Amino acid sequence: MGVYAWLWALNRPADAEPPQHPDWFAVNAAGKSCHRQENRPFVSYYQFLCPNREEVRHHLLREVRRLAAIPGISGIQADYIRMPDATLPRHLWDYYGLDMSTPSPKYDYCYCAVCLDKFRRLYGRCPLAAPAEDKEWLDFRLNSVADFYNMLAEETRNHHLRSACAVFPTPTLAAEMVRQDWGRFHTDLALPMVYHSFYDEDDAWAVDITRRAALETDGRIPLAPGLHLPDIPPDELAARLNDFLTTGCHGIALYSDAEITAEHLRVLQQWMAEQRYRIRQDARHNR
Ligand SMILES: [Zn+2]
Incomplete structure (x- = not known):
């Protein structure tokens, strides 16, 4: 624990x-x-910072050091290691009244002066007018986010703590949707949020996409797929957890603590007792 x-x-x-x-x-x-409320995409709490600004990097390193000083913690789990959604999950298009089938400059970040200047120094040119066709510009931004995470993870490990991150379902999807190619992350544990209802999919999709994430990362990143509890009736929870165990995942995350019911907890405790019993039996047989 x-x-x-x-x-x-x-x-x-x-x-x-x-x-x-x-x-x-x-x-x-x-x-x-994203500084001014009227310009923030989708919701007012989208207050994204630039991953290439030195001041932002120093500020977040200070945050890691502040958290690392909390007595008794095992690690730090980073969330929102990404840009705003260039594409939202399909189910949310209707919610926001948007058609996101073609990219829009309104949802494509980060084009700040520091990022543009860094890209220009590296590649000797500006991004193309049609960014969807500019593979180097996309790659630059994927690296910017990955490098930001890797910096925080390194600082976390300097404090002898583990670095985990909550991410979108697979590196490919995450890169496309939020510029988060987490296959480039040096992480101790990734928690892909496989929220099937957000994608208008069923629970079999969540298991399949977890397998795809493991394939895309060649099994080198320990995975703990994150399940969205409001989509899982308590009487189906044990079966869902068993399905995920077949993916070879390292753990299973349940989101969120505010949405877990007493019945979910009862099923979870029973399931965990069964797992402990099974592990003991396996150990006895293998002796
Ligand atoms: Zn920037």
Whole structure:
């Protein structure tokens, strides 16, 4: 058993510091920054910061050090290691009244001066006018997010703690949707949020996509797929957990603590007791 501190990394709505530095915020292809509420995509808590700003990097390293000083924690779990959604999961298009089948500059980040300048110095040119066709520009931004995570993870491990991250279902999907190619992350544990209802899919999809994530990362990243509890009736929970065990995953995450019911907890405790019994029996047989 262990407790991980929860770190909102590139989206920091509860942090008083960033609003004092308007230039810390991520900027979209239309030149609008997440600093001003009226320019934020989808929801007002989308207050994403730029992964390439030195001041942002130092600020988040300070946050890691602050969390690492909490006595008794085993690690830090980073969340929101990504850009705003260039594409939302299919189910949410209707919710926001959007058709996201073609990319829009409104939802494509980060085009701030620092990112554009860094890209220009590396590649000797500006991003193409049609960013969807600019593989180097996409690659640059995927690396920017991955490098940001890897910096935080390294600092976490310097404090002898484990670094985990909550991510979108597979590196390919995550890169496309939120510029989060987590196959590039040096992480001790990835928690892919395989929320099937968000994608208009069924629970078999969640198991399949977990297998795909393991394949895409050649099994080198320990996975703990994250299940969305409101989609799982308590009497189906044990079967769902058993399905996920067949993927070879390292653990299973249940989101969120506010949505777990007394009945879910009862089923979970019974299931865990059965697993402990099975592990003991297996150990006895293998002796
Ligand atoms: Zn930027």
